[in-house]
Amino acid sequence: GCHRPASWGEVHHLRHWAQGGVTDLANLVTICRAHHWKVHEGGWQLIRSDEGVVAVAPVPSDLSPARARAPDPPSAA
DSSP states (O other), X not given: OOOSOGGGEEEEESSOGGGTOOSSGGGEEXXXXXXXXXXXXXXXXXXEOTTSOEEEEEOOTTSOTTTOOOOOOOOOO
């Protein structure tokens, strides 16, 4: 739902490389700088829908950012 131009996008690993995430298209998403900052510094998380759409949302107040997890990569069906 972000309306920033695609040229403002930055690549983000869905499963961080330090946690075994690979650098391939199935594990990458392009998000704008503002939303990328929210994921890394603002306590937000990426959520993948059943249709494969990735959204940025605040971590629920009962979860600390340390307990929030990245979405699972899409299945290779």
